[in-house]
Amino acid sequence: MPRTRQTAHADHSRDRILHAAIREFSEHGLAGARTSAIASAARVNKALLYYYFRDKEALYAAALEEVAGKVADDALAVLGLDCSAGERVLRFALQHFDRIFSRHGFQSLMQQEMVRFRTGQSHAMRILAKKAFEPMWDRTLETVGDGIRSGELCNVDPMQMMYTALGANVFFFLSSPMVRLVTAIDPLDPAAVAGRRTAAIEYLGQTIFTDRKRGARLAKAVLAATPIPENAFPERKTA
Amino acid sequence: MPRTRQTAHADHSRDRILHAAIREFSEHGLAGARTSAIASAARVNKALLYYYFRDKEALYAAALEEVAGKVADDALAVLGLDCSAGERVLRFALQHFDRIFSRHGFQSLMQQEMVRFRTGQSHAMRILAKKAFEPMWDRTLETVGDGIRSGELCNVDPMQMMYTALGANVFFFLSSPMVRLVTAIDPLDPAAVAGRRTAAIEYLGQTIFTDRKRGARLAKAVLAATPIPENAFPERKTA
DNA sequence: TTAATTTAACTAACCAGTCAATCAATGCCT
DNA sequence: AGGCATTGATTGACTGGTTAGTTAAATTAA
Numbered sequence: 379m380p381r382t383r384q385t386a387h388a389d390h391s392r393d394r395i396l397h398a399a400i401r402e403f404s405e406h407g408l409a410g411a412r413t414s415a416i417a418s419a420a421r422v423n424k425a426l427l428y429y430y431f432r433d434k435e436a437l438y439a440a441a442l443e444e445v446a447g448k449v450a451d452d453a454l455a456v457l458g459l460d461c462s463a464g465e466r467v468l469r470f471a472l473q474h475f476d477r478i479f480s481r482h483g484f485q486s487l488m489q490q491e492m493v494r495f496r497t498g499q500s501h502a503m504r505i506l507a508k509k510a511f512e513p514m515w516d517r518t519l520e521t522v523g524d525g526i527r528s529g530e531l532c533n534v535d536p537m538q539m540m541y542t543a544l545g546a547n548v549f550f551f552l553s554s555p556m557v558r559l560v561t562a563i564d565p566l567d568p569a570a571v572a573g574r575r576t577a578a579i580e581y582l583g584q585t586i587f588t589d590r591k592r593g594a595r596l597a598k599a600v601l602a603a604t605p606i607p608e609n610a611f612p613e614r615k616t617a
Numbered sequence: 618m619p620r621t622r623q624t625a626h627a628d629h630s631r632d633r634i635l636h637a638a639i640r641e642f643s644e645h646g647l648a649g650a651r652t653s654a655i656a657s658a659a660r661v662n663k664a665l666l667y668y669y670f671r672d673k674e675a676l677y678a679a680a681l682e683e684v685a686g687k688v689a690d691d692a693l694a695v696l697g698l699d700c701s702a703g704e705r706v707l708r709f710a711l712q713h714f715d716r717i718f719s720r721h722g723f724q725s726l727m728q729q730e731m732v733r734f735r736t737g738q739s740h741a742m743r744i745l746a747k748k749a750f751e752p753m754w755d756r757t758l759e760t761v762g763d764g765i766r767s768g769e770l771c772n773v774d775p776m777q778m779m780y781t782a783l784g785a786n787v788f789f790f791l792s793s794p795m796v797r798l799v800t801a802i803d804p805l806d807p808a809a810v811a812g813r814r815t816a817a818i819e820y821l822g823q824t825i826f827t828d829r830k831r832g833a834r835l836a837k838a839v840l841a842a843t844p845i846p847e848n849a850f851p852e853r854k855t856a
Numbered sequence: 857t858t859a860a861t862t863t864a865a866c867t868a869a870c871c872a873g874t875c876a877a878t879c880a881a882t883g884c885c886t
Numbered sequence: 887a888g889g890c891a892t893t894g895a896t897t898g899a900c901t902g903g904t905t906a907g908t909t910a911a912a913t914t915a916a
Contacts, residue, residue: 405736410648507798545788559746
């Protein structure tokens with residue numbers, strides 16, 4: 379069907395709502411988010427939210443889906459790269475780090491949803507799992523498996539490997555507010571982030587490859603080839 | 618001041634409220650928690666909450682403080698044990714794992730608070746940092762430093778070591794709802810938890826000690842000496 | 857009696873969600 | 887071309903239910 383100028387403009391509104399929602403939900407959670415805040419951030423009347431989305435929860439689900447979709451697309455692109463399995467794993471971990479840094483709202487949303495899901499009140503998550511995480515997961519295990527079979531990677535349980543690799547990334551950002559309060563260091567200072575980024579990937583390189591030298595070399599190469607992305611989703615100034 | 622039977626009973630009510638609050642807040646967050654739900658879970662009239670606590674936020678702060686205090690006490694006890702620095706670090710990491718498992722509410726509460734703090738709307742956190750986390754943190758760095766100086770532990774940045782060790786624990790539990798949906802495995806099944814617990818500590822033993830054999834041996838010993846605790850805070854049955 | 861503890865009943869504010877009305881393109885008819 | 891109905895997009899004003907927080911009275915222990 380042909381896009382008229384009107385429906386194009388409408389899409390634009392819908393989009394602004396969705397992105398305002400991602401921000402608001404990631405900062406305040408489902409219960410804490412205010413629909414009026416979303417509307418005004420999107421520069422739109424509150425009733426318009428209900429024109430495009432059934433209710434608050436549907437908007438929340440749409441926000442989650444948008445985020446998960448982007449994450450999965452990015453990840454699949456990296457895992458489909460034309461390089462060795464080991465390098466793909468390194469790039470995957472690096473992308474994971476960079477995403478949490480540059481789009482912290484995404485991570486925040488997912489984390490909150492995990493907690494909500496755990497307490498047995500989330501339906502959205504099932505959809506996300508099928509649509510975004512399952513393909514990503516399968517592809518990751520496949521890649522690690524390839525690496526092990528070819529002898530490039532150490533023969534350890536791929537799942538345990540992922541816990542270590544991704545857990546360190548998540549925890550670094552998760553703990554940063556507390557670390558900033560307790561120590562004199564600000565872990566989110568650009569230099570500190572860059573340092574941790576390098577440390578995490580080099581550490582992974584030295585840990586998962588059978589040939590440690592090669593792992594270290596690859597880690598350095600991947601880091602050199604991948605600049606730190608801009609923070610696309612900066613914290614809002616506190617009023 | 619002498620404890621009368623009346624004030625003892627009062628403390629009991631206050632205590633029930635506090636623990637009901639920990640549960641409710643950890644499951645629903647500050648905004649999602651309902652004061653009436655807390656009151657009825659504590660088998661108490663809602664007005665009593667406001668007799669003991671100024672308002673919802675004060676109750677939330679008290680819940681956080683209670684949790685952080687317990688965590689810090691437990692941790693300091695382990696770090697003060699009469700054994701080698703390396704063993705203390707292993708025990709510390711194991712205790713961290715066991716705490717997240719057996720008192721998931723604690724972890725959930727802390728995580729939510731980190732997000733809240735990050736968006737610049739938390740005052741409670743500053744108090745926690747000084748009261749609970751700073752002593753714990755100092756003591757941990759001290760212990761790792763001792764281990765390095767005595768040659769027992771590898772000379773790596775203690776902070777990076779902690780990110781790896783604790784991050785893996787947090788991430789294992791954080792990701793479990795998603796893993797359960799995506800794979801056929803339930804990571805929270807007792808056997809799976811026990812497996813991950815062993816893997817995490819043995820991995821740490823093999824990674825941070827200069828003498829890997831000794832690290833592996835110590836890890837096994839510590840695991841053997843520490844039974845998995847009961848889940849003191851089981852998930853509520855979903856209605 | 858007195859002071860600490862506990863409650864039933866109430867209120868004020870807030871907030872998700874609705875509705876009727878308006879606005880702006882698009883196409884149609886003559 | 888110019889009016890005119892149609893359809894989609896958007897809004898201001900409203901409401902009903904929920905929930906944090908209050909109050910004044912009742913209960914209990916010492």
